[in-house]
Amino acid sequence: MSLPPCVMRDAKPFPDGSTQYYCRHPQYPYRLRLLALHPDHCHTCPLRQETGSPPPPAPPQTPDPAAYTPGRPRPDLQTIELTLPPHQEGRDRKVRFEPDGSIVYEKGEGEWEPPRPINGYIRDASNAWRFLPLWLPCSLRHASAVRLVNCGCVDIIMRCNNPACHLFADRVGQAACQTCPHRS
Secondary structure, eight states, X not given: OOOOOOTXXXXXXXXXXXXXXXXXXXXXXXXXXXXXXXXXXXXXXXXXXXXXXXXXXXXXOOOOTTTOOTTOOOHHHHGGGGGSOOOOTTTSXXXXXXXXXXXXXXXXXXXXXXOOOOTTEEEETTEEEEEXXXXXXXXXXXEEEEEOTXXXXXXXXXXXXXXXXXXXXXXXXXXXXXXXXXXX
């Protein structure tokens, strides 16, 4: 495959000699996901950057002290554990919800790959198996936990429960909640 030059494209070679490419451009919708790109994709891509250097990596995100402080209880996030389906041995990863709102996976025997990211949480820089909350406190937000079938990891779904908010009853992301004037 002959691809035009682009400083935003990276390649991942495989042992069988094949190569898959992925795009690092911040505006590309499937950023950092391995894709079997169509041969014409890079030729017609409006985001292709032939010269210059790639943008610097984003600085590591740290939780707001209002969202996470080690040892400070977060009762609004502690109740998420009650919505989690029961653990099934051999299929699901063991997870523990800490009183401070963090989520910790137990590293099982022979597990080398860290768990997937969790909506509204960031991975602890010192422990890839621990996730710290980015959600600011809100008593009217409804939280539920789900297990992903393909890997047994946990994900969090948040819904706005504030009738005064324009996102009432909708799924919300951490960024929308952070800027909400109706958060209580």
